[in-house]
Every structure is written in C-alpha cells, then in structure tokens.
Amino acid sequence: MITQSSIQSSLSPDPSLHGGLEDNSSALGDFLQETFALTKRLFIQLQRRPSTLIAGIIQPFMWLLLFGALFTNAPGGLFGEDLNYGQFLAPGVIVFTAFSGALDREFGFLNRLLVAPLASRYSIVAASTIYIIALSFMQTGVIVAASAFLGAGLPNIGGLGAIALIVLLVVLGVTALSLGLAFALPGHIELIAVIFVTNLPLLFASTALAPLSFMAGWLQVVASINPLTYAIEPIRYLYLHSEWGLGTLVMDTPWTSISLWAVILVLLAFDALVLLAIQPLLRRRFA
Amino acid sequence: MANAVFIDNLQKSYGSITAVKNISFQVQPGEIFGLLGPNGAGKTTTIRCLTTLAKPDRGTVEVCGISAVKNPRAARRRLGYVAQEVALDKVLTGRELLHLQAALYHLPSEGAKERIERLLELLNLTTYADRQTGTYSGGLRKRLDLAAGLLHQPEVLVLDEPTVGLDIESRFIVWDFLRQLKAAGTTVLITSHYLEEIDALADRLAIIDSGVVIDSGSPSQLKERVGGDRVTLQIKEFTPEEEAQQAKAMLSSLPFVQSAIVNPARGNSLNLIVKGESNYLTNIEESLAAASFPIFSMTQSRPSLDDVYLAATGRTLMDAEMAAAGRRDLKAEKKEEMK
Numbered sequence: 001m002i003t004q005s006s007i008q009s010s011l012s013p014d015p016s017l018h019g020g021l022e023d024n025s026s027a028l029g030d031f032l033q034e035t036f037a038l039t040k041r042l043f044i045q046l047q048r049r050p051s052t053l054i055a056g057i058i059q060p061f062m063w064l065l066l067f068g069a070l071f072t073n074a075p076g077g078l079f080g081e082d083l084n085y086g087q088f089l090a091p092g093v094i095v096f097t098a099f100s101g102a103l104d105r106e107f108g109f110l111n112r113l114l115v116a117p118l119a120s121r122y123s124i125v126a127a128s129t130i131y132i133i134a135l136s137f138m139q140t141g142v143i144v145a146a147s148a149f150l151g152a153g154l155p156n157i158g159g160l161g162a163i164a165l166i167v168l169l170v171v172l173g174v175t176a177l178s179l180g181l182a183f184a185l186p187g188h189i190e191l192i193a194v195i196f197v198t199n200l201p202l203l204f205a206s207t208a209l210a211p212l213s214f215m216a217g218w219l220q221v222v223a224s225i226n227p228l229t230y231a232i233e234p235i236r237y238l239y240l241h242s243e244w245g246l247g248t249l250v251m252d253t254p255w256t257s258i259s260l261w262a263v264i265l266v267l268l269a270f271d272a273l274v275l276l277a278i279q280p281l282l283r284r285r286f287a
Numbered sequence: 288m289a290n291a292v293f294i295d296n297l298q299k300s301y302g303s304i305t306a307v308k309n310i311s312f313q314v315q316p317g318e319i320f321g322l323l324g325p326n327g328a329g330k331t332t333t334i335r336c337l338t339t340l341a342k343p344d345r346g347t348v349e350v351c352g353i354s355a356v357k358n359p360r361a362a363r364r365r366l367g368y369v370a371q372e373v374a375l376d377k378v379l380t381g382r383e384l385l386h387l388q389a390a391l392y393h394l395p396s397e398g399a400k401e402r403i404e405r406l407l408e409l410l411n412l413t414t415y416a417d418r419q420t421g422t423y424s425g426g427l428r429k430r431l432d433l434a435a436g437l438l439h440q441p442e443v444l445v446l447d448e449p450t451v452g453l454d455i456e457s458r459f460i461v462w463d464f465l466r467q468l469k470a471a472g473t474t475v476l477i478t479s480h481y482l483e484e485i486d487a488l489a490d491r492l493a494i495i496d497s498g499v500v501i502d503s504g505s506p507s508q509l510k511e512r513v514g515g516d517r518v519t520l521q522i523k524e525f526t527p528e529e530e531a532q533q534a535k536a537m538l539s540s541l542p543f544v545q546s547a548i549v550n551p552a553r554g555n556s557l558n559l560i561v562k563g564e565s566n567y568l569t570n571i572e573e574s575l576a577a578a579s580f581p582i583f584s585m586t587q588s589r590p591s592l593d594d595v596y597l598a599a600t601g602r603t604l605m606d607a608e609m610a611a612a613g614r615r616d617l618k619a620e621k622k623e624e625m626k
Binding site: 010 | 338339360365368374376379390394402
C-alpha cells in the first residue's frame with residue numbers, strides 16, 4: 001500500500017548519499033561495481049542476441065574452409081617446411097578473428113554513462129575488454145578445434161596457454177583502440193567506415209595470408225611493424241613446434257629474428273601505448 | 288541556502304554557431320523551474336553544460352554550490368537527468384536497467400533493490416519490469432527513465448523536454464509525478480517549448496531566445512507585466528503591409544489600445560493590447576467599419592506566456608521555432624556531442 005508519507009520519503013533528495021567534493025573512500029570498490037555492472041549488461045545482450053557470436057564463429061570457419069581450398073594445389077613446401085596452407089592459415093585466422101571482433105563498438109547508451117559519477121571511465125574500457133576477451137576465447141576455441149579437425153594439428157597445453165595470452169594481448173589493445181576511435185569519431189557510421197577501410201589492409205599487410213618471403217620489400221617492412229604479425233608469427237611457431245621456451249626465436253623480420261619474450265614485450269608495449277593514447281580522448285569526451 | 292542551480296554568464300559555441308550567448312538564472316531549492324523557448328534557443332545546450340555533457344566556453348555552472356566544470360563527479364552525484372531522447376538498452380528489461388543504473392551511481396546493492404521496487408511501484412511499472420525495454424511505449428520509456436533519474440535520490444532532477452512525443456495521458460502522468468516530486472522536496476529543472484507545460488508546472492521560469500535570457504519571473508508576474516487583453520485581428524487573410532500599417536495607425540489612436548504590432552509572419556495580422564474598456568471588441572469593429580476596413584477574423588484572449596514572449600521578442604514562439612529550425616548546424620552539434 002502506498003501512503004502519502006512513503007511517497008514523500010522515496011522521492012525526497014538524500015544529500016547524505018552524495019558525498020563531498022572529493023571522491024569518497026572506496027574508489028576501487030566503485031570501479032569494480034561499475035565494471036561488473038557494465039560487463040553483465042554486455043553478457044545479457046549476448047545471451048539475448050546471440051547472432052554476433054554465431055556469425056563470429058561461422059565466419060572464421062568459412063575462412064579456413066574456403067581459403068584452405070583456394071590454395072590446396074599450391075606446390076608442396078611453398079609455405080615452408082611440410083606445411084599445407086590450412087596449417088599455415090589457422091594462426092592468421094585466430095588473430096584476425098580476435099582483431100575484427102574487438103574492433104566494432106557501439107554506444108547508443110553513452111550519455112547515460114557520461115552523466116553518471118563513474119569512478120573512472122576506464123571501467124567502460126575494462127567491461128568491453130572482458131566481454132570481447134571472453135568472446136574471442138570462445139571463437140579461438142572453435143577455430144583451434146576446427147583447424148585440428150581440418151588437419152592443422154593441435155599445440156600442447158603450454159602452447160595453448162601461450163596462444164591464449166597472445167590473443168588476450170591483441171584483444172586488449174584493439175578493444176582500447178576501437179573505444180578511442182568510437183569516442184573520437186562523430187558516430188557509429190563513421191566508426192564502421194574507418195573499420196571498413198582499415199580492416200582488410202591490416203590483414204593483407206600482415207603474415208596472416210602469406211609468409212614474409214612472398215612480399216615486396218616495402219610490404220615486408222610494413223608487415224614487420226604491424227602488431228597483428230607479432231601475434232600471428234608466434235602462434236604459427238607454437239602450432240609447428242612442441243619444443244619452445246621464452247628465448248626461442250619465433251619470428252623473422254627483414255632485419256632480425258625475434259624471440260617469444262620479445263614478441264610478448266612488443267604486444268605489451270602496443271597495449272600500453274594504446275591505453276595511454278586514448279586517455280586524452282576519454283578525458284576530453286568526459287571532461 | 289545555496290542555489291540548487293546557479294548558471295551565470297554561460298556561453299557555448301559549436302563551431303561557428305553560438306548556441307548559448309549569455310544565459311544566467313538561479314533555481315531555488317525545492318522549486319520547479321522552467322526554461323521556455325523555441326527549439327534551437329539554447330535550452331538543450333544549457334542543459335548539456337549543466338549535466339557535464341558539454342564544457343562551457345565561459346561562465347559559471349553550479350549544482351548545490353558545486354562547480355560542474357571543476358568537480359564534475361560531485362555535481363553528477365547530485366543531478367538526476369532525464370534526456371529528451373530516452374536512451375534505453377533495448378535488450379535489458381526495465382528492472383535490469385535500473386540495477387545497472389544503481390551500480391553506475393554506486394548504490395549499495397541492498398538499498399538499491401528495495402528502492403528499485405519502490406520506484407517501479409510508484410511509477411506503475413511493476414507489471415512491465417521484466418519485459419525488455421525495446422517493447423515499451425513512449426510513455427513507459429519516459430517513466431522508466433524518470434525512475435532511473437531518481438534512483439540515487441538527487442537534489443536536482445533535470446528534464447529536457449519531458450513530454451515531447453507523449454500522448455496526452457502519459458503527459459498528465461508525468462506532470463502529476465513532477466508535482467509529487469516537488470512536494471517531496473526535490474528541485475526540478477525542466478525545459479519545454481510547450482507554453483502550457485511551463486504554465487502548469489513551473490514556480491518560476493526563464494524565457495530563452497537565440498541563446499539569451501529575455502525575461503524571467505513567475506508565470507503570473509510575467510503575464511501581469513505584459514498586462515491587458517489581447518486582440519488578434521486580420522483585415523484580410525493576407526493583408527498588404529501598407530493596409531495593415533494604415534489600420535494600425537488608425538487603431539493606435541483609440542484611447543484603450545495600449546499597443547499595436549503588425550506581425551509579418553502571420554500575413555500582416557495585427558496584435559493589439561487593450562486595457563480599460565470592457566466593450567473593446569464592438570468598439571474596434573465600429574472604428575474599422577467607419578474607416579471602411581474589412582475584417583477577416585478577430586479573436587480576443589487573456590495574456591498568456593506566448594504574449595510575454597511576443598512582447599519581448601516581437602514574434603510568437605511558433606514563428607521563432609520555424610525560423611530557428613533553418614539556422615542550426617546539426618552536423619557541428621553532433622560532432623561536438625561526440626567529443
């Protein structure tokens with residue numbers, strides 16, 4: 001039963017809830033609370049609109065099947081050692097799927113977040129990253145299973161762990177980058193346009209589809225600074241070799257060979273750079 | 288006691304368009320304050336500066352004595368905001384959305400749960416609470432947005448054009464709710480280009496036109512200030528300007544006509560203010576007949592806020608709206624919004 005006085009009490013302002021000028025005690029608690037709530041929202045969306053996930057699983061499967069078939073009759077040994085093209089391609093598809101899944105961000109909802117007293121706007125980045133990483137791991141799992149079925153073999157447990165780490169690092173950087181773009185660009189249409197223009201060139205300018213040795217000299221240079229290459233090459237190595245360590249040389253560039261730990265360092269640096277670079281965008285948008 | 292909202296000398300441009308030239312007003316704690324003006328007058332820009340969505344180029348913006356520019360987080364905690372376009376996550380249910388909102392405002396989960404149920408009940412949303420908001424009607428969406436805006440018991444609730452696009456019934460529900468809110472002690476700032484909305488709700492108002500405040504006060508003060516009864520007179524449906532001016536000169540000489548304006552936006556109709564003569568309609572008719580002017584139409588009315596607006600700007604609110612619509616640089620505004 002609603003009485004007049006209970007209406008009054010529910011609708012009255014309560015200044016005691018709103019703290020002082022400075023942020024109150026548990027900034028970390030606030031950050032975790034909002035990050036958890038935003039992540040939960042994304043998973044509810046996924047559960048009620050699973051089409052993104054389904055498409056995200058079908059697409060890499062088609063890549064493997066069709067691209068694999070495209071080069072079936074390529075001369076043996078063309079892709080190095082005794083590799084068929086399906087085996088060569090699987091790491092590229094894993095990385096590219098994670099990459100393109102992390103790119104597209106939509107915010108019909110932004111103003112609601114922007115007028116809220118968030119502890120930090122990095123909670124938006126954190127929630128998106130957690131969500132995209134979970135999504136990418138599901139996709140990666142399916143691709144790894146599918147390519148094993150198509151004859152690409154399966155890395156050992158340690159190798160799978162290393163692949164997971166590499167996927168995680170790529171997704172973190174790309175998610176943050178796309179959030180930065182989403183804030184810098186006027187709207188979602190413009191974001192799609194940017195993705196449309198950059199997506200495939202980034203793919204072709206990496207070693208996802210062909211080894212470095214196939215490329216023109218200038219493209220070799222471009223591919224060697226493309227972060228995607230730094231994720232694809234070590235995964236490819238892990239697919240082919242069961243013996244490896246942090247010091248193993250896993251990647252060639254026109255000028256030097258790079259070890260696994262250096263590759264991971266490069267990916268970490270890429271993430272740190274992106275997170276730093278989007279900071280002013282978060283600030284400006286959310287002054 | 289500090290003002291609930293204090294805006295002084297506010298200025299904000301989008302590219303080359305100055306949306307807000309110089310706006311100042313104060314809202315007292317516990318009152319309903321209205322910002323009235325045509326679309327494009329600068330109301331929404333003012334609200335965006337207040338709610339920390341846009342950064343003012345110049346001026347002071349304070350909520351309960353706290354600067355929205357220097358301490359945006361503290362200001363946000365004290366503000367509830369109900370935007371014109373309700374942005375709901377269509378996939379979430381009403382209840383889920385309120386729980387998300389509660390977390391964004393860092394309410395402790397125990398209290399939040401109880402409060403959400405309470406607000407759902409107060410706004411008659413309980414039946415719809417577990418349906419996805421994508422299925423909601425406009426009125427339901429607005430009510431859910433109101434609940435979301437009030438979840439953290441803000442000192443000031445800001446509503447931007449809260450009843451645009453709502454059916455009459457939903458509109459009255461919203462009005463009634465805002466009155467309850469005021470009775471409970473929450474300060475309400477509302478923008479509208481509906482005169483009757485501001486007239487019905489606001490304790491005080493500021494009229495905004497082309498980015499400046501042109502008048503402010505309580506509705507009755509403002510109406511009293513313009514005084515007299517109104518007569519709108521059309522000689523012909525579209526009167527030639529010269530003829531309208533002649534009629535104006537003739538009517539101005541009548542002792543009870545206080546002022547006469549030719550309104551070119553309305554086919555040169557005449558707007559008269561009359562005072563101190565109860566039989567003025569007959570009197571005007573006879574004078575016009577004597578000077579052999581025809582009469583296409585003639586209406587009388589008590590002064591309204593529109594007359595306040597007309598007196599201050601020389602045009603009606605609706606004319607101003609038509610003119611403003613052509614002037615906006617929507618692309619620059621959108622771009623700025625996304626920054």
